Amino acid sequence: MITRIHGAVCIDGIGKSEIRDLVLNGESICSLPKDSRADAEYRLDGHIVVSGGIDIHTHIGGGKVNIARLLLPEMVDHKRSNSERSGKESNWIAPLSSPVPATWETGRRYLEMGYTACFEPAVLPANARQSHAEMADTPWLDTGGYLLLGNDRLLLEWIRDGVPQQQINDYVGWMLRAHQCCAVKVVNAGGIDAFKFNQRHLSVDDQHSYFSITPRQILCTLSQAVESLGLAHPLHVHCSNLGLAGNIAATMATIDAVEGRRLHLTHAQFHCYAADGPHGYSSAAHRLADRVNSDASLSIDVGQVQFGQTVTLSGDTMHQYANRNLARPRKAIFQDLECQAGCGVLPFRYRQDQYVHGLLWTIGIELFLRVEDPLRVFLTTDHPNGAPFTSYPHLIRLLMNYDFRMSVFSRLHPDVQKSSPLPSLKREYSLEEIIKMTRLGPARALGLKNRGSLIDGSLADVVVYERSENPEQMFSRPRMVFRRGKLVYRDGVFLDDAMKSTVVANVQVDSQMDDLLNRIWRSRYGYSTEMIVVRSDELRSKNRTIEW
Amino acid sequence: MICSFCSLLCDADDLNEIQCDRRTASLVQFETLRSIKAGLPQLEKQVDAELIIVAIESLRAANRILVTGRIASVATARAAVAFAAKYNATIDCAESGHVFKNVLAIQRSGLNSVSLAEARDHSDLFIVVGDDSMLAACPRMPAALSGGKPNLQTVLLLGDFSAAAAELWKSVGFDAWSVPCDVRTVPSALAQWSRSSDQSPSHRSSEMRPTKQLFERMAQAEYTTIVWSAENLRIEHADLWVERMLQWIAGRNETLRCAALPWSTLDGTFQQVCTWLTGFPGRVAFRDGIPQYDPHGHSYEQWIARTPIGMSRESIVVLIDETASSTPFLNLVSMQASGKCKIIELTGNSKCFPTAVAGVEVIADIFRADQTVLARVSPSHKLVPSIKSAAEWLEGLSQ
Numbered sequence: 001m002i003t004r005i006h007g008a009v010c011i012d013g014i015g016k017s018e019i020r021d022l023v024l025n026g027e028s029i030c031s032l033p034k035d036s037r038a039d040a041e042y043r044l045d046g047h048i049v050v051s052g053g054i055d056i057h058t059h060i061g062g063g064k065v066n067i068a069r070l071l072l073p074e075m076v077d078h079k080r081s082n083s084e085r086s087g088k089e090s091n092w093i094a095p096l097s098s099p100v101p102a103t104w105e106t107g108r109r110y111l112e113m114g115y116t117a118c119f120e121p122a123v124l125p126a127n128a129r130q131s132h133a134e135m136a137d138t139p140w141l142d143t144g145g146y147l148l149l150g151n152d153r154l155l156l157e158w159i160r161d162g163v164p165q166q167q168i169n170d171y172v173g174w175m176l177r178a179h180q181c182c183a184v185k186v187v188n189a190g191g192i193d194a195f196k197f198n199q200r201h202l203s204v205d206d207q208h209s210y211f212s213i214t215p216r217q218i219l220c221t222l223s224q225a226v227e228s229l230g231l232a233h234p235l236h237v238h239c240s241n242l243g244l245a246g247n248i249a250a251t252m253a254t255i256d257a258v259e260g261r262r263l264h265l266t267h268a269q270f271h272c273y274a275a276d277g278p279h280g281y282s283s284a285a286h287r288l289a290d291r292v293n294s295d296a297s298l299s300i301d302v303g304q305v306q307f308g309q310t311v312t313l314s315g316d317t318m319h320q321y322a323n324r325n326l327a328r329p330r331k332a333i334f335q336d337l338e339c340q341a342g343c344g345v346l347p348f349r350y351r352q353d354q355y356v357h358g359l360l361w362t363i364g365i366e367l368f369l370r371v372e373d374p375l376r377v378f379l380t381t382d383h384p385n386g387a388p389f390t391s392y393p394h395l396i397r398l399l400m401n402y403d404f405r406m407s408v409f410s411r412l413h414p415d416v417q418k419s420s421p422l423p424s425l426k427r428e429y430s431l432e433e434i435i436k437m438t439r440l441g442p443a444r445a446l447g448l449k450n451r452g453s454l455i456d457g458s459l460a461d462v463v464v465y466e467r468s469e470n471p472e473q474m475f476s477r478p479r480m481v482f483r484r485g486k487l488v489y490r491d492g493v494f495l496d497d498a499m500k501s502t503v504v505a506n507v508q509v510d511s512q513m514d515d516l517l518n519r520i521w522r523s524r525y526g527y528s529t530e531m532i533v534v535r536s537d538e539l540r541s542k543n544r545t546i547e548w
Numbered sequence: 549m550i551c552s553f554c555s556l557l558c559d560a561d562d563l564n565e566i567q568c569d570r571r572t573a574s575l576v577q578f579e580t581l582r583s584i585k586a587g588l589p590q591l592e593k594q595v596d597a598e599l600i601i602v603a604i605e606s607l608r609a610a611n612r613i614l615v616t617g618r619i620a621s622v623a624t625a626r627a628a629v630a631f632a633a634k635y636n637a638t639i640d641c642a643e644s645g646h647v648f649k650n651v652l653a654i655q656r657s658g659l660n661s662v663s664l665a666e667a668r669d670h671s672d673l674f675i676v677v678g679d680d681s682m683l684a685a686c687p688r689m690p691a692a693l694s695g696g697k698p699n700l701q702t703v704l705l706l707g708d709f710s711a712a713a714a715e716l717w718k719s720v721g722f723d724a725w726s727v728p729c730d731v732r733t734v735p736s737a738l739a740q741w742s743r744s745s746d747q748s749p750s751h752r753s754s755e756m757r758p759t760k761q762l763f764e765r766m767a768q769a770e771y772t773t774i775v776w777s778a779e780n781l782r783i784e785h786a787d788l789w790v791e792r793m794l795q796w797i798a799g800r801n802e803t804l805r806c807a808a809l810p811w812s813t814l815d816g817t818f819q820q821v822c823t824w825l826t827g828f829p830g831r832v833a834f835r836d837g838i839p840q841y842d843p844h845g846h847s848y849e850q851w852i853a854r855t856p857i858g859m860s861r862e863s864i865v866v867l868i869d870e871t872a873s874s875t876p877f878l879n880l881v882s883m884q885a886s887g888k889c890k891i892i893e894l895t896g897n898s899k900c901f902p903t904a905v906a907g908v909e910v911i912a913d914i915f916r917a918d919q920t921v922l923a924r925v926s927p928s929h930k931l932v933p934s935i936k937s938a939a940e941w942l943e944g945l946s947q
């Protein structure tokens with residue numbers, strides 16, 4: 001199947017943004033002689049063509065997402081979601097039926113915005129098979145998972161005992177392969193485990209009360225392992241002291257802890273607070289942004305907050321528990337899981353008129369505006385933690401339009417307006433920059449060489465948007481989405497899907513680890529590793545494959 | 549034999565050999581379904597393609613369809629939900645009465661819980677609430693929870709446990725204490741114990757009277773795990789009981805660590821899959837393909853109670869059993885309700901599809917009893933080479 005698109009502006013952040021023909025030849029983008037025959041031709045003047053969006057950090061599968069669904073059935077409202085879609089503003093994206101929708105809705109709504117790949121950032125090893133199963137049931141999207149390490153008691157013991165780094169590298173490699181993940185994520189290094197020992201706080205240089213090791217040691221060890229294994233994506237870190245005033249110090253210490261190795265800081269907005277001002281809570285976005293601007297080994301995703309009801313879910317049981325009284329409605333779930341990590345689920349409402357909530361909103365925007373390179377700052381709301389992913393088009397408009405941004409800003413708590421530097425940040429993102437931060441940037445950060453751009457040989461995952469003055473409207477509803485060269489969505493109609501793939505890290509595994517870990521699993525957990533290893537063939541089916 | 553109750557507590561090698569009384573016993577509790585099943589004709593081993601066509605015709609003609617039974621695997625749960633969505637059916641598993649004791653409580657007030665290996669490795673005090681039936685159902689529970697640290701872990705048995713039960717826990721290294729009491733009084737006794745924890749235990753009046761030594765042990769515990777099994781909670785308004793237990797656990801976490809380990813029933817796998825596919829843990833009725841949740845109104849008992857008297861053909865129950873407690877089957881049961889008390893009679897239109905046993909005859913992904921680990925259970929031998937799985941039948945019927 002050969003498809004030719006004429007007349008649209010091709011934008012990918014690599015080549016010049018210009019009107020040119022784009023040819024989808026089979027599953028790839030490929031230039032053909034001008035007069036060669038195509039099976040389908042589309043004349044798309046006044047449109048732009050970009051590659052499929054990639055969400056580098058969105059909670060779409062696995063235990064904590066399902067626990068959140070279980071907790072909050074009353075938040076499901078299919079009527080609201082459907083009526084707003086068919087209403088007069090049907091070109092605009094409607095709210096999700098719930099902050100944690102069922103898998104089919106997640107897949108459809110992402111595709112409806114022009115996203116074709118999403119990465120679940122917190123796969124609990126013991127729960128990996130479930131995460132993959134949920135992602136398999138999320139249609140229209142390629143997926144991948146980041147494996148949660150850094151609170152696994154075995155690793156903490158090994159660090160305490162000073163085992164050779166090579167053994168830890170082998171362990172990390174084995175765990176990645178066994179659970180079919182593509183990157184390593186640390187959440188509050190050591191802190192989730194410390195909470196199981198009733199420790200309620202653990203900053204980067206505090207000692208875990210039982211293992212007598214520090215988060216700094218854990219971060220350093222894991223970043224070495226990630227580097228030695230040659231993983232494309234750097235260590236993906238949710239820092240210590242989530243949400244606490246003054247936590248910028250811990251964030252800076254986290255960056256120092258990895259001793260110059262590459263590092264990705266996730267939902268950075270939640271980790272860059274100073275403790276100044278009348279409320280003892282203020283922005284330190286400039287400090288983090290300066291650091292990122294001056295150090296090319298760093299990247300961040302923002303975790304932007306938007307106002308409204310959502311649910312926060314995190315492996316960071318320690319800090320989710322600390323916020324338990326903020327739950328709206330007042331109920332929450334906390335789990336201590338399998339000597340590996342934990343999970344905290346807390347429904348939450350961000351209010352425009354509330355000082356701290358307004359501040360969080362400004363800090364996220366500040367980070368976007370202050371980090372100069374759009375290839376190292378990624379558009380996320382840490383769905384659903386800061387906001388549902390359907391708020392991306394709105395967020396894009398905030399970044400592209402100063403006046404619009406200020407119109408929202410002017411409704412925030414007066415003390416936020418008084419103290420925030422936001423009015424002085426006049427930057428407006430260009431279309432090219434938005435495309436970079438949602439396509440090329442995440443593709444490069446994840447080592448996805450054949451995604452994120454329109455160069456020859458890229459996967460033909462391509463989205464067509466009609467140009468509009470209002471970027472919110474434009475990014476709410478593409479005209480067409482192609483996956484693997486196949487038209488899968490056109491003007492609100494979903495057509496047949498193409499092959500789905502799971503992105504997995506291609507690491508060599510030391511077979512000696514099999515025996516060692518099987519023995520440890522049997523004595524510690526009471527079952528064989530056979531039970532939890534996810535085989536490659538489990539991820540393959542007639543419409544699903546693996547991408548190394 | 550596979551079983552979400554004890555899978556993963558067993559060694560992989562003998563997983564298929566274990567006799568599980570619980571599975572057999574649980575069937576007895578579902579009188580309604582049992583009565584349907586008793587009336588079914590003998591299973592046909594050969595099902596011809598024509599039967600499927602006839603079955604699809606009757607499904608299309610029906611205006612009320614219930615999908616229920618004993619679904620053990622992810623594959624069948626997926627197929628059953630897709631089937632229910634296609635036919636705008638109500639879907640609710642046979643053991644949801646137990647599942648929803650916990651679900652209703654959690655949906656009202658949240659949960660602090662711990663997974664099995666975490667508790668085994670880390671917990672110094674287990675409070676096990678129930679009676680001997682819990683251990684009869686899962687004789688390996690003590691071994692599964694024992695971290696192999698003799699006398700470093702204490703177990704407190706609350707309820708109607710025999711001396712033999714305490715011995716079972718001791719035999720795997722627990723320091724076991726038994727305090728006989730009425731299970732219904734446990735939440736208030738625990739609450740009272742917390743309130744008076746600085747007083748001498750002898751001043752309290754509850755049924756639960758721990759000795760001074762035990763009292764101290766409980767006060768010192770750094771990580772307490774509370775275990776109950778919804779299936780073995782034979783008390784009225786069990787969801788309120790669970791809720792009060794969860795509230796006590798939440799309170800204790802203010803200063804110490806404490807978590808519930810609610811043992812799920814066989815329906816745990818269906819509950820999980822249904823949640824991610826529909827947003828709800830079961831008791832869902834599809835209308836125009838959209839799932840509607842009603843934890844009371846969409847139970848299979850309610851559906852059957854609402855079956856109009858004298859109707860046949862219009863009401864169909866799709867009864868699935870892919871477990872090993874009996875010959876597994878998938879049935880389309882045309883229903884006819886008669887008389888005042890809604891006795892369900894089968895009509896001649898009922899159809900049977902013999903299906904493979906999940907995890908024994910076909911590969912099955914099954915959640916462990918704490919719903920944390922999803923294990924892949926592979927068949928050690930294929931008993932009937934050509935037999936289809938329940939999922940395959942459902943997919944065929946959804947065409």
Ligand SMILES: [Zn+2]
Nearest residue numbers: 057121267382
């Ligand atoms: Zn996140």
